[in-house]
Amino acid sequence: MRVGIMGGTFDPIHNGHLIAAERARIGAGLDEVWLMPANVPPHKPRAPKATADQRWDMVCLAAEGNPFFRPTDIEIGKGGVSYSIDTIKLLRSLHPDAEFAYIIGADMVQYLPNWHRIDEITQLIRFIGLARPGYELDMSNLPSSISSCVTIVPMLQVEISSTSIREERRIGGSVRYLVPEAVRAYMEVNHLYES
Ligand code: ATP
Numbered sequence: 001m002r003v004g005i006m007g008g009t010f011d012p013i014h015n016g017h018l019i020a021a022e023r024a025r026i027g028a029g030l031d032e033v034w035l036m037p038a039n040v041p042p043h044k045p046r047a048p049k050a051t052a053d054q055r056w057d058m059v060c061l062a063a064e065g066n067p068f069f070r071p072t073d074i075e076i077g078k079g080g081v082s083y084s085i086d087t088i089k090l091l092r093s094l095h096p097d098a099e100f101a102y103i104i105g106a107d108m109v110q111y112l113p114n115w116h117r118i119d120e121i122t123q124l125i126r127f128i129g130l131a132r133p134g135y136e137l138d139m140s141n142l143p144s145s146i147s148s149c150v151t152i153v154p155m156l157q158v159e160i161s162s163t164s165i166r167e168e169r170r171i172g173g174s175v176r177y178l179v180p181e182a183v184r185a186y187m188e189v190n191h192l193y194e195s
Pocket residue numbers: 007008009010011016017020103104105106107108130131132133158159160161162163164
């Protein structure tokens with residue numbers, strides 16, 4: 001079984017994530033995509049605004065309706081800072097028959113050289129890279145040991161970020177059609193990102 005791992009802070013999950021996950025599934029011929037919220041993301045300067053439980057709930061709501069999507073709480077369940085090297089080793093030991101690839105947007109492709117223990121990661125897993133507005137998908141500036149592990153698949157430019165959703169919520173604007181309706185309703189009921 002070929003599984004794409006779409007990791008993120010998902011604070012909150014939005015349609016850009018879901019479109020990227022679906023494009024990766026089609027473009028790379030994946031059997032499933034697992035949506036995996038980080039517990040404490042290593043790359044972010046600030047802690048997530050929503051709790052891990054709330055981010056998990058929203059990921060579960062967003063995965064509904066796509067039979068190929070599955071939420072996984074492997075990083076939240078493990079706790080602490082979510083380093084990909086640890087997650088990959090855990091996934092491989094729990095699912096020895098699966099072949100895993102990481103699905104990442106263009107910002108993360110450019111950031112790969114900074115990933116904790118990237119030289120070990122590239123020995124264990126491949127990446128599926130997708131376009132994102134504002135970021136180059138040109139990999140000529142990356143070391144070949146990294147760029148050779150990335151497969152680019154077709155993606156449309158989706159100008160949605162969790163940052164822009166949080167900001168829109170903060171100013172009382174509308175996030176309809178930027179996130180799944182169930183996620184929008186969850187944010188509303190739980191007063192998420194209102195300040
Ligand atoms: P934030 O603004 O808080 O950083 P984000 O929208 O970047 O949130 P993350 O949870 O940081 O979302 O990203 C998780 C993964 O999804 C990353 O690999 C990122 O590149 C990818 N991603 C997020 N939004 C898009 C998008 N609109 N198009 C393509 N990839 C995306």
